[in-house]
Amino acid sequence: MAKIIPNISVDCVIFGFDFNQLNVLLVERKLEDEASGKVLIDDWTLTGYHIFEDEDFDTAAARILKGLSGLDNIYLEQFYAFGAIRRVNGPKDNLWLEHQLEGFSQRIVTVGYFSLIDNTTVTITHNDRNVNWFPITDLPELGFDHAYILEKALEKLRSKLRSEPIGFELLPEKFTISQLQRLYEVVLGTKFDRRNFRKKVMQMKYVIPLDEKQKGVKHKPAQLFIFSKEVYEKTKTERFDFSI
Amino acid sequence: MAKIIPNISVDCVIFGFDFNQLNVLLVERKLEDEASGKVLIDDWTLTGYHIFEDEDFDTAAARILKGLSGLDNIYLEQFYAFGAIRRVNGPKDNLWLEHQLEGFSQRIVTVGYFSLIDNTTVTITHNDRNVNWFPITDLPELGFDHAYILEKALEKLRSKLRSEPIGFELLPEKFTISQLQRLYEVVLGTKFDRRNFRKKVMQMKYVIPLDEKQKGVKHKPAQLFIFSKEVYEKTKTERFDFSI
DNA sequence: TTTGCAATGTGTAGATTTTACGCATTATAC
DNA sequence: GTATAATGCGTAAAATCTACACATTGCAAA
Numbered sequence: 001m002a003k004i005i006p007n008i009s010v011d012c013v014i015f016g017f018d019f020n021q022l023n024v025l026l027v028e029r030k031l032e033d034e035a036s037g038k039v040l041i042d043d044w045t046l047t048g049y050h051i052f053e054d055e056d057f058d059t060a061a062a063r064i065l066k067g068l069s070g071l072d073n074i075y076l077e078q079f080y081a082f083g084a085i086r087r088v089n090g091p092k093d094n095l096w097l098e099h100q101l102e103g104f105s106q107r108i109v110t111v112g113y114f115s116l117i118d119n120t121t122v123t124i125t126h127n128d129r130n131v132n133w134f135p136i137t138d139l140p141e142l143g144f145d146h147a148y149i150l151e152k153a154l155e156k157l158r159s160k161l162r163s164e165p166i167g168f169e170l171l172p173e174k175f176t177i178s179q180l181q182r183l184y185e186v187v188l189g190t191k192f193d194r195r196n197f198r199k200k201v202m203q204m205k206y207v208i209p210l211d212e213k214q215k216g217v218k219h220k221p222a223q224l225f226i227f228s229k230e231v232y233e234k235t236k237t238e239r240f241d242f243s244i
Numbered sequence: 245m246a247k248i249i250p251n252i253s254v255d256c257v258i259f260g261f262d263f264n265q266l267n268v269l270l271v272e273r274k275l276e277d278e279a280s281g282k283v284l285i286d287d288w289t290l291t292g293y294h295i296f297e298d299e300d301f302d303t304a305a306a307r308i309l310k311g312l313s314g315l316d317n318i319y320l321e322q323f324y325a326f327g328a329i330r331r332v333n334g335p336k337d338n339l340w341l342e343h344q345l346e347g348f349s350q351r352i353v354t355v356g357y358f359s360l361i362d363n364t365t366v367t368i369t370h371n372d373r374n375v376n377w378f379p380i381t382d383l384p385e386l387g388f389d390h391a392y393i394l395e396k397a398l399e400k401l402r403s404k405l406r407s408e409p410i411g412f413e414l415l416p417e418k419f420t421i422s423q424l425q426r427l428y429e430v431v432l433g434t435k436f437d438r439r440n441f442r443k444k445v446m447q448m449k450y451v452i453p454l455d456e457k458q459k460g461v462k463h464k465p466a467q468l469f470i471f472s473k474e475v476y477e478k479t480k481t482e483r484f485d486f487s488i
Numbered sequence: 489t490t491t492g493c494a495a496t497g498t499g500t501a502g503a504t505t506t507t508a509c510g511c512a513t514t515a516t517a518c
Numbered sequence: 519g520t521a522t523a524a525t526g527c528g529t530a531a532a533a534t535c536t537a538c539a540c541a542t543t544g545c546a547a548a
Contacts, residue, residue: 007249008327008353053351057327081325081355083252083301107297109252111325165488178496190484195498196536200486213544219495220543239487240434242444244409422525440507442526457515463524464514 004050006101009110010060011048011146012076013153014068016119017170019179021135022186023119024150025068028130029092029143031099041092043141044134046149048110061113068124068131075116075169079156080149083109087145096143114153116169161187163239165206168227176214176222177201206231248294250345253354254304255292255390256320257397258312260363261414263423265379266430267363268394269312272374273336273387275343285336287385288378290393292354305357312368312375319360319413323400324393327353331389340387358397360413405431407483409450412471420458420466421445450475 014025026044033040047068051060061076085107088097097104124131134140136154139147161167167183168175181197184190201207206228214221258269270288277284291312295304301322309318329351332341341348368375378384380398383391405411411427412419425441428434445451450472458465 005251005350007251051327054329056329057325057353078325081301081322083295083355085298085300106249109301111327161488162485163487167488176496184486188484193537194496195538198497200535204488217495218545219493220497220545222496239485240432241406241483241485241487242428243407243483243485244405244411244448420525437508438525439509439527444506461524462516463522464516464526466525 002052002054004052006050006104007106007108009048009050009108010057010064011046011082011110011112011149012061012064013046013079013112013114013150014065015114015116015153015157015170016122016133017183017186018119018133019182020186021137022170023133023135024139025124026132026134026140026142027126028132029096030130031096041096041143043092043143044132044139044146045143046146047131050108057111057113061111061115065115068126069117069122070125071117071122075166076113077115077156077160078111078113080112080152081109082112082145082149083107084145090143093144110149112149112153114157116157116166118170118172121172158188165204165227165229165232174210174212174224174226176224178222180225201225205235246296246298248296250294250348251350251352253292253294253352254301254308255290255326255354255356255393256305256308257290257323257356257358257394258309259358259360259380259397259401259414260366260377261427261430262364262377263426264430265381266414267377267379268383269368270376270378270384270386271370272376273340274374275340285340285387287336287387288376288383288390289387290390291375294352301355301357305355305359309359312370313361313366314369315361315366319410320357321359321400321404323356323358324396325353325355326389326393327351328389334387337388354393356393356397358401360401360410362414362416365416402432409448409471409473409476418454418456418468418470420468422466424451424469445469449479 016023016025025047027047029041029043029045030039031041032038047064049060049064051057055063057078058076061078062072065074065076066072088094088108119133124133142150161184167180167187170183171179177198180201181192181194184197185192207225208228208231210224210226212224214224260267260269269291271291273285273287273289274283275285276282291308293304293308295301299307302320305320305322306316309320310316332352363377368377386394405428411424411431414427415423421442422438424445425436425438428441429436451469452472452475454468454470456468458468
């Protein structure tokens with residue numbers, strides 16, 4: 001394996017949706033004093049790692065994601081690069097880095113990626129560290145400047161959700177209109193009229209109705225739909241908002 | 245002065261508008277063989293430089309901009325980080341870097357910023373290298389991966405112009421509606437109906453009419469307007485397009 | 489078997505926004 | 519003073535968005 005580049009890393013903000021809430025994947029950062037057993041650090045961070053010398057940013061992000069989910073072809077997008085001098089500066093951060101990188105003390109800049117997956121079906125694992133989904137409304141203490149990075153990622157997700165069909169990445173292949181609506185409402189923090197929402201989605205040619213219904217629900221089962229990226233690419237027209 | 249970080253740089257895509265075209269500022273990259281006088285390299289690049297050890301990305305970008313224009317408080321925004329392994333790989337690029345960095349051969353990653361200024365009033369200078377405005381429709385040969393970086397910057401500029409009031413940064417403080425329209429048409433590559441465009445702008449509370457008219461034109465002089473960032477911030481409402 | 493429940497699924501009128509135009513006005517230059 | 523070239527304003531039709539009410543369907547409990 002190639003050497004890592006010590007002052008450059010990639011952090012992935014992995015978002016998941018469970019039909020109810022928007023979640024983010026975090027890794028536990030735990031350090032105990034070997035002699036006393038005293039817990040020196042116990043908080044959480046985003047999933048990230050240094051880039052290797054023979055690796056692009058995109059490749060590094062995909063590698064991290066694959067390591068956790070086992071999946072390729074996940075939605076992944078670079079959203080911002082973080083290089084503030086004091087971005088990693090808390091006593092815990094320094095302690096952690098000393099322990100991990102042994103003496104490397106330069107500033108580490110990081111490139112942020114966000115990723116969207118359906119967290120009802122994907123299982124996330126990590127060799128030796130705890131990994132967990134947390135609802136974005138109820139986060140634990142975050143290490144480094146990861147609270148800030150997460151905030152930026154959320155901003156980007158929200159803004160992109162308004163103008164491009166990325167929401168479907170958070171749903172299973174087959175979904176109902178209500179699930180899609182719930183997703184929009186949760187991520188954007190708004191409410192939509194059920195009938196108008198449906199009307200809007202119905203006129204999107206790339207949201208294709210199936211001859212199939214929801215199963216296992218204790219009420220009238222809803223029709224299922226799939227999203228077609230191909231149809232979207234073909235039918236999208238350059239929109240102009242000029243909202244400024 | 246602090247030391248530079250050799251594997252990280254910032255590149256600024258400086259856009260200017262002259263009431264007619266969208267321009268970009270480029271620096272000549274020229275290298276001659278000292279013995280023979282033969283021209284080894286003669287092409288153009290974006291304006292960029294390594295970051296210093298004690299400097300944030302934003303600070304580095306502002307420094308580069310200030311060095312060229314003498315101005316502070318210019319619109320500046322990070323748009324993408326470029327870290328592809330072969331992003332700098334042409335024979336000319338290698339020759340140039342050898343000459344500049346003497347033996348440093350690692351990959352250099354760069355963080356792209358774009359900047360907007362009114363190029364009718366700002367004078368750009370550089371100590372020892374040629375600097376020039378080029379219309380984006382008529383560019384010279386670009387070194388490194390700067391053609392790609394410029395393309396990405398343009399994309400970002402266009403998309404942001406549609407949803408936020410950044411176009412005013414490309415105009416002088418006082419401008420006419422026609423000038424604003426021309427700007428939108430040139431950057432976005434579209435045509436607008438003059439009357440409808442005016443109507444749209446007129447309902448923006450933050451575009452404020454002055455009791456003052458254009459001077460030195462050989463036709464009916466138009467009314468001048470200014471943009472108020474304060475009014476914009478106060479009156480903006482969270483818009484929702486959901487165009488996907 | 490019936491009945492209640494909890495969602496789904498559809499339609500319409502009014503308000504708002506966008507689009508497509510036509511014509512009068514006003515400095516300047518000849 | 520007259521032609522020129524752009525500014526400035528208004529209106530009707532089309533399209534889109536908003537608000538809102540009622541019937542339908544499958545499951546589950548009685």
